[in-house]
Amino acid sequence: MKQRIIVLYGHSLVLSAVGACLQQKPDFRILNMEGVPPDYLKKANAAHPQVVLFDITLNPHFAALLMRNYPKIIPIGIDLARHQIWLPSGKFIHLFTSDDLVTAIETEMLRHARTSDEYGL
Numbered sequence: 001m002k003q004r005i006i007v008l009y010g011h012s013l014v015l016s017a018v019g020a021c022l023q024q025k026p027d028f029r030i031l032n033m034e035g036v037p038p039d040y041l042k043k044a045n046a047a048h049p050q051v052v053l054f055d056i057t058l059n060p061h062f063a064a065l066l067m068r069n070y071p072k073i074i075p076i077g078i079d080l081a082r083h084q085i086w087l088p089s090g091k092f093i094h095l096f097t098s099d100d101l102v103t104a105i106e107t108e109m110l111r112h113a114r115t116s117d118e119y120g121l
Helices: 011-020 035-048 062-069 098-119
Strands: 003-011 027-031 051-055 074-077 084-086 092-096
Touching: 003 011, 003 035, 003 074, 003 098, 011 051, 011 074, 011 098, 027 035, 035 062, 051 062, 051 098, 062 074, 074 098, 092 098
Parallel strands: 003 027, 003 051, 051 074
Antiparallel strands: 074 084, 084 092
C-alpha cells in the first residue's frame, strides 16, 4: 500500500502526541514542519501531503488559508482539550482514540478525492 503523507504544522504538545501515535501506522508517513504560513505553505506543498494536521486552538484561521491556496491538501484541526477534530466540511467530530483520528483522516481523504474528481481539482 502506498504511504500517505501527513504533515504536522507547528510544534505544540498536542501535535507531538498525535504525531507519535500516527507514526506507528505503517501506511502513514509523518512530517513535522513549522514556520510562518506563506513560507510554510510552500514547503508543505513541496512535500505533496494529502493531509495537514494542526492545533486549531493555536491556529484557528490556518485551514482557510490552506484551503484557499492549496485546495488539494486537506486541513484537519485538532482540539484535544475538547476531544474534537475539525474537518473541512465544517464538522467537529469527537476524538477518543488515535484510531478515531485515523478513521477520520481516511474518511476525509475519500470524500476529498470524490469532490476533487467531481470538480476537476
